Amino acid sequence: MSPQEEPLVFATAWESLYLRGLKGQLTPALRERLKHHGVDFGQPLLPAYPLEIWAAALRDTARQLYPERSLDEGTRELGRRTFLGLRETTIGKALFPLLRLLGPQRVLKRMTRSLRSGSNFIETRVLREGDQDAEVWFNHVVEVGFYQGVLETALVAAGATEATVALGPREGPSIVYKVRWQ
DSSP states (O other): OOTTSOOEEEHHHHIIIIIIITTTOOOHHHHHHHHHHTOOTTSOOOSEEEHHHHHHHHHHHHHHHOTTSOHHHHHHHHHHHHHHHHTTSHHHHHHHHHHHHHHHHHHHHTHHHHHTTTBSSOOEEEEEEOSSEEEEEESOOSOHHHHHHHHHHHHHHTTOSOEEEEEEEEETTEEEEEEEEO
16 A cells, blocks of 8 residues: 555455444444444445444444443454355355465465455565464554454464464554464
């Protein structure tokens, strides 16, 4: 993404979370709140929405659906549900069979490519890796819990029996996640 381009979240991400991962859970109040942000699920999705709308929608959704959890834990659950919802999309149907073949390490190395189906701004790098752990840098994260959930679910889909993702150093919008799996 060039510096002039606006960070966008594509319809695939919205579909994965709201139409697939949260199917049947969008209350009328939540639908109205999302509509207030400019996302009307009574109409066809636009090809993309600004990152600010996505971030506001994630926060509102986490607070409405998981009021007993912290914002980080609520958005973490939304990350899990987004990844699981992706399985039902056209892109996901092609991607999911490959995940087990790739395994956790290669999935982490290909994370930027995978996440680009949902946005135009995410970049990742594996900074350090061991046999069952890694440090993964993300260039631009607005809700840290969201990508914790995505990473945990992706690693399990790639064949890990268990995965944990802890927060590492954060500098501005970038963050390092400390990932372990078995």
